[in-house]
Amino acid sequence: MTSAIPRPRPADASAAPPADPAVHVTGLRRAYEGRAALRHLDLTVPAGSLTALVGPNGSGKTTTMRILLGLDRPDAGSGTVLGAPLTRPARYLPAVGALIEQPALYPRLTGRTNLKVLAELAGCGDDSIRRALRLTGMEEQADRRVAAYSLGMRQRLGIAAALLTEPRLLILDEPTNGLDPVGTAQLRTLLRGLTSDGITVLISSHQLNELDALCDHFVFLHQGATRFQGDRDALAACRQPVAETAPERTDQLAPLTEAFEAAGYRVRREADRLLVDAPPDQAGALNRVAAAQGITLAHLAVRHPTLEEAFFSVLGQEPQC
Numbered sequence: 001m002t003s004a005i006p007r008p009r010p011a012d013a014s015a016a017p018p019a020d021p022a023v024h025v026t027g028l029r030r031a032y033e034g035r036a037a038l039r040h041l042d043l044t045v046p047a048g049s050l051t052a053l054v055g056p057n058g059s060g061k062t063t064t065m066r067i068l069l070g071l072d073r074p075d076a077g078s079g080t081v082l083g084a085p086l087t088r089p090a091r092y093l094p095a096v097g098a099l100i101e102q103p104a105l106y107p108r109l110t111g112r113t114n115l116k117v118l119a120e121l122a123g124c125g126d127d128s129i130r131r132a133l134r135l136t137g138m139e140e141q142a143d144r145r146v147a148a149y150s151l152g153m154r155q156r157l158g159i160a161a162a163l164l165t166e167p168r169l170l171i172l173d174e175p176t177n178g179l180d181p182v183g184t185a186q187l188r189t190l191l192r193g194l195t196s197d198g199i200t201v202l203i204s205s206h207q208l209n210e211l212d213a214l215c216d217h218f219v220f221l222h223q224g225a226t227r228f229q230g231d232r233d234a235l236a237a238c239r240q241p242v243a244e245t246a247p248e249r250t251d252q253l254a255p256l257t258e259a260f261e262a263a264g265y266r267v268r269r270e271a272d273r274l275l276v277d278a279p280p281d282q283a284g285a286l287n288r289v290a291a292a293q294g295i296t297l298a299h300l301a302v303r304h305p306t307l308e309e310a311f312f313s314v315l316g317q318e319p320q321c
């Protein structure tokens with residue numbers, strides 16, 4: 001069990017050198033029966049960050065997390081977790097907590113008793129249980145049976161279990177799966193609280209937009225390879241805003257598309273809207289293009305791409321939705 005949780009470094013980079021990343025692995029490969037699950041995985045999780053590992057189903061998120069947790073071995077690649085080599089998970093695992101898929105809980109026991117059983121196995125005391133319940137906001141629910149918990153409460157208790165050993169790094173595989181908007185919002189608040197307590201969090205999801213407001217570092221995975229990784233600023237560079245436009249009548253969508261394209265803009269149709277790749281200062285120009293065709297724009301607004309749209313723009317594809 002770790003005794004102290006390091007605080008995140010201050011934002012002023014001139015005051016202190018950046019901390020070593022919590023995770024830094026490169027070139028990971030893993031194949032199952034000749035089929036590649038990971039082709040080339042590079043992953044850096046800055047210390048103190050809330051890092052999103054995002055990618056569609058089957059892109060290799062769980063495989064990556066299983067390798068980091070020493071549950072699987074890569075065929076190639078190397079790196080470190082909390083400064084220890086990936087090949088020596090026993091050195092770093094005492095400082096890592098994880099929730100992979102559904103938490104394994106005894107439904108007939110209360111939340112607190114579940115944690116007591118796990119704490120005994122891990123050699124942790126009552127203080128750790130109280131701390132884990134406090135960090136996850138589960139104190140009031142702790143003496144109810146788990147069978148009566150909502151999915152969100154089970155997920156929070158699962159995270160409490162992962163926090164018993166006071167980890168410096170928390171790895172969560174798709175913890176928002178199946179949660180309703182309230183459960184998702186509570187989980188977001190919980191994870192923000194953990195990072196402000198100095199815990200580094202790596203969280204995966206294929207529901208990309210759920211991670212957008214939450215995370216400060218992003219890693220895009222596609223078909224087992226890293227396609228992007230960086231902080232919010234780097235992400236902003238690949239999510240240029242678009243102009244969302246609509247003519248007064250839907251029969252004007254086709255001529256308006258032609259007119260925008262003839263003026264050199266890239267246009268994509270979404271229901272009765274046209275999304276035009278044009279910076280915000282082009283609003284007047286777009287209006288003039290429409291007016292020259294005798295078309296009045298009933299709608300013209302700047303739209304900032306979602307995380308999902310940024311993901312597909314990095315892949316050079318249109319969103320699949």
Ligand SMILES: Nc1ncnc2c1ncn2[C@@H]1O[C@H](COP(=O)(O)OP(=O)(O)OP(=O)(O)O)[C@@H](O)[C@H]1O
Nearest residue numbers: 032036037055056057058059060061062063064206
């Ligand atoms: N033990 C295994 N044996 C065979 N194939 C596997 C195994 N584990 C993963 N795979 C395959 O590796 C690929 C990546 O799977 P992985 O579970 O890592 O993806 P994922 O991004 O976590 O997907 P999801 O979002 O659906 O959980 C998939 O094609 C999967 O079928």
